[in-house]
Amino acid sequence: MQRSDHTPSLSPNDQGLPPEFIERLQRILTPETFEEILQTFHATKETTFRVNPLKSDADSLKKELESLDLHPEAIHWLPGAFRVPDAERRALTESDAFYEGRLYIQNLSSMLAPLLLAPEPGERILDLAAAPGGKTLMMAGMMENRGWISAVEPVRERFYKLRANVDRAGASCVHTYLKDGRGVGRALPGSFDRVLLDAPCSSEAKFSTLHPRSYAFWSRRKIKESRKLQRRLILSAWESLKPGGRLLYSTCSFAPEENEEVVDFLLRKDPGARLLPIDLPVDNTMPGLLQWEKKSFAPSLSRSRRILPTREMDGFYLVLIEKEPNP
């Protein structure tokens, strides 16, 4: 990763985004990718979705949607995932397949987290920050509804949205808890085969100049507050994991304070935590940073991956961590 100390070049469009956010982004990205990525904040995103294998299959769902004059196109690297043209988004959200839970609209970056965690039928899984449940449901599908997923969400409104989505998808292996994730590790130490922590964050990768409210409350302070919560959550997630188990930590933020720095914090607490290499089916990625401002991170942080945003994919951060097995 190269750093650039040049002042960011602001196009008239960029002026809506906080200048400090742009300046930080320029230091995080390489000079080759910066301008291109800046443009993604002004573009509409493509609509992507995946079939719910608990209620349908890719062929039947495709035919069902085509009978409504929709044109789903398969995503070649992820079986069961599709895109539709922008103009068809509304019709998709008004389809019976949508209302009856045969499909779930989800960004492709989000689908990578369950894909990497790879839960298996019969396992005990914890989803520590679960609402509205896109990743929980994808995991339930991968597990063929066999096993146990504890899905935790402390924000009441979001919890009910999660419950509704779980019911609609027929995901009977999912058990929902209106709880603060910070206490789960202490209550259930060493209990889960795999844990997903898709952490609450400053949501920088969801910023869009088409929706200025998306970044209206951005500040360095917000990043630091997120980091504080993320550190508590990652320790809780870690404690809840069985020896030999795997934790997938992800955020939709570009901020190193919320990504590499949180994982580095865990590695310092437990030197037995081991970052696993990540093999991704897309190439719009870069390795995790080893340095940010005055801080250096463990060399293994280069095994974490940053998904660079495109028209089709949101920016995302992913890391897979294994707990030492019992001797």
Ligand code: SAM
């Ligand atoms: N994984 C979800 C999905 O794929 O649909 C999205 C999760 S979102 C990035 C983070 C969630 O963490 C939010 O729903 C937020 O309300 C929740 N959250 C906030 N504070 C939390 C806490 N202390 N413990 C657990 N979850 C928390």
